[in-house]
Amino acid sequence: MIASPRTQAYLAVFQDDLIRTYPGFLDRRRAARPQEEYREPTPQEWRDFQQHFELRKVSLGTCGRPYGTPCKHEHACIRCPVLQMDPRQKPRLIEIIQNLRERIREARANGWLGEVEGLPVSFDAAMAKLKSLKNIPCRPRHARLHRRCIAASTE
Numbered sequence: 712m713i714a715s716p717r718t719q720a721y722l723a724v725f726q727d728d729l730i731r732t733y734p735g736f737l738d739r740r741r742a743a744r745p746q747e748e749y750r751e752p753t754p755q756e757w758r759d760f761q762q763h764f765e766l767r768k769v770s771l772g773t774c775g776r777p778y779g780t781p782c783k784h785e786h787a788c789i790r791c792p793v794l795q796m797d798p799r800q801k802p803r804l805i806e807i808i809q810n811l812r813e814r815i816r817e818a819r820a821n822g823w824l825g826e827v828e829g830l831p832v833s834f835d836a837a838m839a840k841l842k843s844l845k846n847i848p849c850r851p852r853h854a855r856l857h858r859r860c861i862a863a864s865t866e
Contacts (some may be wrong), residue, residue: 764778
């Protein structure tokens with residue numbers, strides 16, 4: 712195996728023989744598939760494909776679901792494990808977490824049992840997303856959000 716300081720961490724996953732043999736695997740697989748699968752897409756198919764990637768852009772980042780698959784979370788992105796967070800949206804995520812805390816308190820106070828059951832799921836998912844961003848610097852829009860970002864990161 713060839714190692715350099717930059718690629719050393721990847722050696723366990725991308726071994727030299729795998730990298731050499733993969734193009735041959737692709738050629739054999741393509742030869743076994745029907746030729747009509749390798750046609751040019753129609754203009755409508757191409758528009759649908761492009762639209763899929765446009766629709767993946769959401770307020771907190773990018774939806775990582777594969778092309779042609781529906782949203783399993785009914786666009787409740789905060790709960791979705793394939794949401795790829797944009798680190799610049801950390802202050803927005805903190806606002807969402809604070810809002811969820813307030814909504815949970817309100818639901819408990821009003822006896823809205825469905826909300827009491829569902830909101831903590833969203834809250835836990837939002838906190839997990841915040842923890843995943845903890846090593847990424849917060850780029851606040853203004854100082855008040857920056858203080859909240861620092862406070863939420865240490866919770």
